[in-house]
Amino acid sequence: MAEEDIKKGLAGVVVDYTSVSKVNSDTNSLLYRGYPVQELAARCSFEEVAYLLWNGELPDQQQLAEFTARERAGRALDPVVKQVIDALPESSHPMDVCRTAASVMGARHPLAEDSSREANMAKATDLFSAMPAVVAYDQRRRHGQGVIEPRDDLGYSANFLWMTFGEEQVPEVVEAFNVSMILYAEHSFNASTFTARVITSTLADLHSAVTGAIGALKGPLHGGANEAVMHTFDEIGIRPQESLEEAAARAKAWMEDALASKKKVMGFGHRVYKHGDSRVPTMKAALDKMVAHYGRPELLGLYSGLETAMDEAKGIKPNLDYPAGPTYHLMGFDTHTFTPLFVASRITGWTAHIMEQLDANSLIRPLSEYVGPEERHVP
Numbered sequence: 001m002a003e004e005d006i007k008k009g010l011a012g013v014v015v016d017y018t019s020v021s022k023v024n025s026d027t028n029s030l031l032y033r034g035y036p037v038q039e040l041a042a043r044c045s046f047e048e049v050a051y052l053l054w055n056g057e058l059p060d061q062q063q064l065a066e067f068t069a070r071e072r073a074g075r076a077l078d079p080v081v082k083q084v085i086d087a088l089p090e091s092s093h094p095m096d097v098c099r100t101a102a103s104v105m106g107a108r109h110p111l112a113e114d115s116s117r118e119a120n121m122a123k124a125t126d127l128f129s130a131m132p133a134v135v136a137y138d139q140r141r142r143h144g145q146g147v148i149e150p151r152d153d154l155g156y157s158a159n160f161l162w163m164t165f166g167e168e169q170v171p172e173v174v175e176a177f178n179v180s181m182i183l184y185a186e187h188s189f190n191a192s193t194f195t196a197r198v199i200t201s202t203l204a205d206l207h208s209a210v211t212g213a214i215g216a217l218k219g220p221l222h223g224g225a226n227e228a229v230m231h232t233f234d235e236i237g238i239r240p241q242e243s244l245e246e247a248a249a250r251a252k253a254w255m256e257d258a259l260a261s262k263k264k265v266m267g268f269g270h271r272v273y274k275h276g277d278s279r280v281p282t283m284k285a286a287l288d289k290m291v292a293h294y295g296r297p298e299l300l301g302l303y304s305g306l307e308t309a310m311d312e313a314k315g316i317k318p319n320l321d322y323p324a325g326p327t328y329h330l331m332g333f334d335t336h337t338f339t340p341l342f343v344a345s346r347i348t349g350w351t352a353h354i355m356e357q358l359d360a361n362s363l364i365r366p367l368s369e370y371v372g373p374e375e376r377h378v379p
């Protein structure tokens, strides 16, 4: 087989239809069920966007009220899930905790072996409602703190922050968090979504597919990049009293060295977007607001120094993980918790794709070109 016929990384290969989202790299645009993601981020709650991804339409008032009531009823940390988390070492990565929790929730789900659309919608909603408690508690236990009970008078984002920090956050912070959840929710056939679709194509259950997707998201070439961005900032050195200009100059010098030694810098580049990630301007605006709110201009210095140096040297643009990392840092999330936040959001997109895959399933089973030894026999 000719080398060009091998589609390594499946780059450029269209493997199925989808009506969940449309990524257009020519126009740097992203539509969820037809709606520009920027509009959804500016005008909707994350709950409305979750409903849209699953049902194809935004909810009316009554549908939203019913959905919200269902979501709020499922927010508490299941005591058995808590026991399992407590049995895991604090040295384990929070993504391993998330993956384990999703698997436990699947094994304990009353509809575990039912993959009808109704059962899958219930399972998706349950995962969506319960994952914030897992992420929040896991961060807290690492600081020697206990569970914070959910508040059913708060929306999804405000409650997530409440369960993590035990304090109600001001509206600007809640809003920035809500924007990040919406931007992370869905992105067509990325590695973790495709993983979920491959698992679903075997007719395995929804929780198995989500558990596998969490594994795929952990890698630094995918979701793990938001965490890696913060490690880069730490390596350059965060100096809270430094001016924006001084921080930018240090970051620029760091990037020049990194590129000279052929380093891949996480938070930059994208398999599909080659002229910039459609989600970055909206997330960067949220980061700007958080920098102003917390009074930390030096972080913008690091941000712009790296961005400018990368652009000048290679013309490679930041992806969503680049502004999201420092935003979560400012809010008080531990760096290792960043990718689990992505999980909590992407559960919506993954499960929308799982249901779509099942509606028109075909087992996903590609071929490979064998290059090992010719047939031989045991002596």
Ligand code: COA
Pocket (backbone or CB within 6 Å): 220, 221, 222, 223, 225, 263, 264, 265, 266, 267, 268, 269, 270, 271, 272, 314, 316, 319, 320, 321
């Ligand atoms: N830092 C430095 N160089 C980068 C780069 C980065 N983040 N991303 C791409 N490049 C360079 C590659 O080194 C390569 O250069 P070369 O042709 O001189 O060898 C060229 O750009 C093409 O990169 P490649 O990795 O082949 O493109 P891809 O489409 O396979 O990669 C990513 C897409 C996302 C895997 C890649 O950009 C990357 O590893 N980024 C960092 C991880 C990240 O932020 N992931 C989150 C994605 S949302």
